[in-house]
Amino acid sequence: MPDDSTPIPHGLTRRELLKRLGVLAGGSVMAGSLSGCEALWYRQPAIDVDAWHQGVCRFCGTGCGVKIGIQDGLVVDVKGDPDAHNRGRLCIKGILNRDILYVEDRLHHPLIRHNGELQEASWDDAMTLIAERFRESIDDYGADSVAFYGSGQLFTEESYTANKLFKAGIGTNNIDGNPRLCMTSAAAGYISVFGADEPMGCYEDIDHADCFFITGSNTHDCHPIIWERVMDRKRSRPGTQIIVVDPRETPTARRADIHLPLTPGTDVSLYNAMIHEFIENDFIDEEMVEDYLTFRQGDAERTFEDLRAHVSNYRPEDVADRCGLSARRIREAADVFASSGATMSLWTMGLNQQAQGTACNRLVNAMHLLTGHIGRPGATPFSITGQPNAGGGIRDTGSLAHALPAGRVVANPEHRAEMEDHWGVERGTISPERGYHAVELFEAMRTGDVRCCLVMCTNPAHSLPGAERYREGMERGFLVVADSVHPTETSKLADVVLPAAMWTEKGGVFSQSERRYHIVPKITEPPGDARSDLDIIVELADRLGYGDLITAREPEEIWEEWKAIAADSYYNFEGITYERMHEQPGLLWPCPDEDHPGTCRRYVPGEDPMSDRDEGRHDFYARPDRRAVIWLHDQNPPSDPPTDEYPLIMTTGRVLEHWHTATLTGPLAQLEDIDIEFLEIHPQDARRRNINDGDEVLITSRRGEATLHARITDKVPLGTVFAPFHSARRMINRTVNDTVDPFSFEPEFKVSAVDVQRTIA
Numbered sequence: 001m002p003d004d005s006t007p008i009p010h011g012l013t014r015r016e017l018l019k020r021l022g023v024l025a026g027g028s029v030m031a032g033s034l035s036g037c038e039a040l041w042y043r044q045p046a047i048d049v050d051a052w053h054q055g056v057c058r059f060c061g062t063g064c065g066v067k068i069g070i071q072d073g074l075v076v077d078v079k080g081d082p083d084a085h086n087r088g089r090l091c092i093k094g095i096l097n098r099d100i101l102y103v104e105d106r107l108h109h110p111l112i113r114h115n116g117e118l119q120e121a122s123w124d125d126a127m128t129l130i131a132e133r134f135r136e137s138i139d140d141y142g143a144d145s146v147a148f149y150g151s152g153q154l155f156t157e158e159s160y161t162a163n164k165l166f167k168a169g170i171g172t173n174n175i176d177g178n179p180r181l182c183m184t185s186a187a188a189g190y191i192s193v194f195g196a197d198e199p200m201g202c203y204e205d206i207d208h209a210d211c212f213f214i215t216g217s218n219t220h221d222c223h224p225i226i227w228e229r230v231m232d233r234k235r236s237r238p239g240t241q242i243i244v245v246d247p248r249e250t251p252t253a254r255r256a257d258i259h260l261p262l263t264p265g266t267d268v269s270l271y272n273a274m275i276h277e278f279i280e281n282d283f284i285d286e287e288m289v290e291d292y293l294t295f296r297q298g299d300a301e302r303t304f305e306d307l308r309a310h311v312s313n314y315r316p317e318d319v320a321d322r323c324g325l326s327a328r329r330i331r332e333a334a335d336v337f338a339s340s341g342a343t344m345s346l347w348t349m350g351l352n353q354q355a356q357g358t359a360c361n362r363l364v365n366a367m368h369l370l371t372g373h374i375g376r377p378g379a380t381p382f383s384i385t386g387q388p389n390a391g392g393g394i395r396d397t398g399s400l401a402h403a404l405p406a407g408r409v410v411a412n413p414e415h416r417a418e419m420e421d422h423w424g425v426e427r428g429t430i431s432p433e434r435g436y437h438a439v440e441l442f443e444a445m446r447t448g449d450v451r452c453c454l455v456m457c458t459n460p461a462h463s464l465p466g467a468e469r470y471r472e473g474m475e476r477g478f479l480v481v482a483d484s485v486h487p488t489e490t491s492k493l494a495d496v497v498l499p500a501a502m503w504t505e506k507g508g509v510f511s512q513s514e515r516r517y518h519i520v521p522k523i524t525e526p527p528g529d530a531r532s533d534l535d536i537i538v539e540l541a542d543r544l545g546y547g548d549l550i551t552a553r554e555p556e557e558i559w560e561e562w563k564a565i566a567a568d569s570y571y572n573f574e575g576i577t578y579e580r581m582h583e584q585p586g587l588l589w590p591c592p593d594e595d596h597p598g599t600c601r602r603y604v605p606g607e608d609p610m611s612d613r614d615e616g617r618h619d620f621y622a623r624p625d626r627r628a629v630i631w632l633h634d635q636n637p638p639s640d641p642p643t644d645e646y647p648l649i650m651t652t653g654r655v656l657e658h659w660h661t662a663t664l665t666g667p668l669a670q671l672e673d674i675d676i677e678f679l680e681i682h683p684q685d686a687r688r689r690n691i692n693d694g695d696e697v698l699i700t701s702r703r704g705e706a707t708l709h710a711r712i713t714d715k716v717p718l719g720t721v722f723a724p725f726h727s728a729r730r731m732i733n734r735t736v737n738d739t740v741d742p743f744s745f746e747p748e749f750k751v752s753a754v755d756v757q758r759t760i761a
């Protein structure tokens with residue numbers, strides 16, 4: 001730690017800044033006491049502020065509304081917005097929004113690599129070099145030799161503009177990003193079941209549910225304010241049942257009525273068994289089957305009777321061993337799920353990050369459709385979004401290698417033509433070929449097929465699975481990194497590093513889990529020469545000669561352009577203007593005009609403005625036959641099978657206080673005692689290996705190795721170990737499974753075969 005008199009950005013000493021932030025005044029978060037939700041109730045002492053502004057937390061996909069207090073041009077306080085869905089609450093990260101702006105490592109100037117060293121440079125030199133290298137590559141090796149790798153933490157206007165530049169300007173679909181590591185299995189699930197992406201429910205459903213089926217989500221740690229709302233429901237209606245499916249006894253699982261600690265990667269078996277129970281025990285909603293559903297397996301049409309036959313191979317007794325669960329518990333969970341008045345499922349990475357992530361998503365949706373727990377208050381399948389803008393910014397704008405805006409795909413000639421007309425480029429400009437998805441992209445850099453890549457607002461050298469292999473690609477190609485801090489694992493490998501403004505230093509629209517579009521205002525200045533990501537994208541367009549394409553250049557203008565493009569689609573949000581978002585904490589689309597209040601439940605006639613029906617329970621209008629699809633899936637064998645050499649299954653994830661690669665939360669003094677370098681291992685597995693609590697252990701896999709210290713606990717099942725992926729020093733991702741799901745191309749971060757041994761001291 002630097003001492004308190006070290007000058008820091010904005011011309012204050014650290015002591016002055018800490019004082020201003022109230023940290024020295026006894027208001028600091030007590031490190032070590034943050035293991036539970038007491039962090040939620042922490043409030044720093046009142047600080048004089050010049051003005052409060054309405055905004056949104058920059059961390060997770062809960063998307064809490066905040067009030068941001070400014071004094072002398074600095075953010076000095078952040079508190080929960082009582083008028084937003086979070087009801088004034090924030091978790092520890094919400095409060096730390098204030099502090100991350102002022103960490104030591106904020107980057108002030110562009111850097112260019114000379115003779116192996118990154119050296120300070122002017123914007124002009126940096127942008128000249130980038131434009132030269134991209135232009136050279138496009139001219140000599142074709143448009144597909146360059147790429148953009150973005151983030152669900154960029155503003156919508158930024159992702160939308162980058163997508164337009166690369167697909168309609170440069171002419172390559174090599175634009176992907178970290179949502180591929182996160183949400184694409186959920187998107188592929190929704191699209192293949194309902195015909196369109198994004199959940200049909202909303203947070204209000206939490207207040208009406210009688211049963212929560214939480215699977216592959218450590219909601220307590222990763223979406224703490226959603227969790228608090230679940231707890232509100234449980235407190236006000238104690239009979240509310242919470243089922244948690246998670247291999248580990250997480251803080252979420254500890255508070256469940258039924259915890260199913262399944263073996264990682266066996267969800268397909270479990271859900272098939274639950275569907276088997278629904279059928280056996282007459283929990284099937286026959287009207288749903290008759291009027292609202294169709295059945296498929298691969299390319300073939302199926303019937304309800306086929307489903308019955310299919311799941312007869314998945315009786316609870318048949319799957320119990322494989323899942324590591326008792327048949328009785330599976331039956332109990334199925335019974336509680338189906339017999340409740342209204343069941344709401346919540347899920348995140350435990351489902352999405354599997355080699356069968358899309359199948360898992362389809363099956364959870366199927367469980368709701370078959371039992372009729374859908375489209376009523378409290379009854380809904382609801383995938384929670386990870387990042388603050390993976391939904392609106394990336395999924396809705398189609399900023400992925402296979403996609404185009406508002407549900408279109410590059411493979412569809414009509415969709416390409418529509419977008420070429422919208423963007424005012426010649427027919428035939430948009431490539432029909434899918435671009436490289438995340439993992440492929442960095443492999444293509446390794447093989448030299450992609451020669452230049454702009455990485456923006458993400459840290460793939462740390463966050464990719466099997467990272468060592470892909471770091472090689474980043475070293476090999478011409479890598480440009482736009483980041484707010486330096487060094488990161490990725491900026492260390494870059495040829496050019498660009499200092500990026502963040503959060504209130506720029507401004508734009510985020511969208512969270514419940515389809516809410518809401519705005520972060522620009523109310524502070526970035527440090528040094530840092531610029532917004534939007535400015536960087538626009539300048540790159542100008543320098544590459546695509547300036548004419550980028551007609552809208554300011555966030556609000558871009559929002560208007562994007563809104564007009566989406567207006568003729570299911571993503572209609574014509575009624576959501578900057579003005580409305582400044583006045584209220586966001587609106588849920590569909591929202592077709594400025595008098596529309598926003599939509600809580602989609603696909604419900606009378607409630608969803610996109611439906612032209614006024615009767616019936618549902619209208620799955622995004623499907624040609626207006627029926628949702630039940631997919632039949634079998635459990636596949638493991639993609640990274642355990643063997644004598646790699647006998648344990650490792651799963652990875654997060655802790656409450658830290659954010660991903662910890663570039664933002666790692667430097668914070670308030671969090672310095674929070675351990676992110678541990679491996680949870682079962683006492684018997686530890687004993688067998690002579691491992692004592694706290695020992696350094698070596699984790700080896702088919703992809704690489706890393707060390708952590710052992711935390712011996714029976715919160716993980718025998719044979720399963722868990723590590724958070726936050727630590728750059730330890731880089732557990734060197735060992736993690738990089739197999740991808742065949743539909744969503746999302747990697748299997750949650751299931752890797754490993755061995756663990758005590759390191760020789």
Ligand SMILES: Nc1nc2c(c(=O)[nH]1)N[C@H]1C(S)=C(S)[C@@H](COP(=O)(O)OP(=O)(O)OC[C@H]3O[C@@H](n4cnc5c(=O)[nH]c(N)nc54)[C@H](O)[C@@H]3O)O[C@H]1N2
Nearest residue numbers: 216217218222264265348349350386387653654656659660
């Ligand atoms: N504190 C904090 N909060 C965050 C983030 C953060 O970095 N820190 N990141 C945000 C982002 S981008 C995301 S995507 C979300 C992630 O939010 P979550 O998905 O809730 O978080 P994870 O810890 O990755 O994984 C969730 C759980 O999946 C379980 N799991 C592992 N394997 C399986 C399996 O095979 N089946 C099932 N059913 N469960 C399994 C793990 O044990 C783990 O507890 O969090 C968001 N919120």
Ligand SMILES: Nc1nc2c(c(=O)[nH]1)N[C@H]1C(S)=C(S)[C@@H](COP(=O)(O)OP(=O)(O)OC[C@H]3O[C@@H](n4cnc5c(=O)[nH]c(N)nc54)[C@H](O)[C@@H]3O)O[C@H]1N2
Nearest residue numbers: 182457458459463482483484500502652660661663725749
């Ligand atoms: N083992 C394992 N690995 C995982 C996962 C897992 O569960 N297990 N989860 C995966 C998931 S779900 C996700 S979402 C990814 C996340 O992985 P990453 O996106 O790589 O992680 P972050 O740390 O969020 O990276 C964001 C970067 O942007 C910078 N930054 C912040 N704000 C701005 C800004 O406004 N502009 C710019 N230009 N830069 C900014 C930050 O300093 C940081 O370096 O990790 C994936 N990796």
Ligand code: SF4
Nearest residue numbers: 057059060064091094
């Ligand atoms: S729950 Fe998520 S959005 Fe809300 S304050 Fe915490 S990190 Fe921010």
Ligand SMILES: [Mo]
Nearest residue numbers: 181182386387
């Ligand atoms: Mo994520």
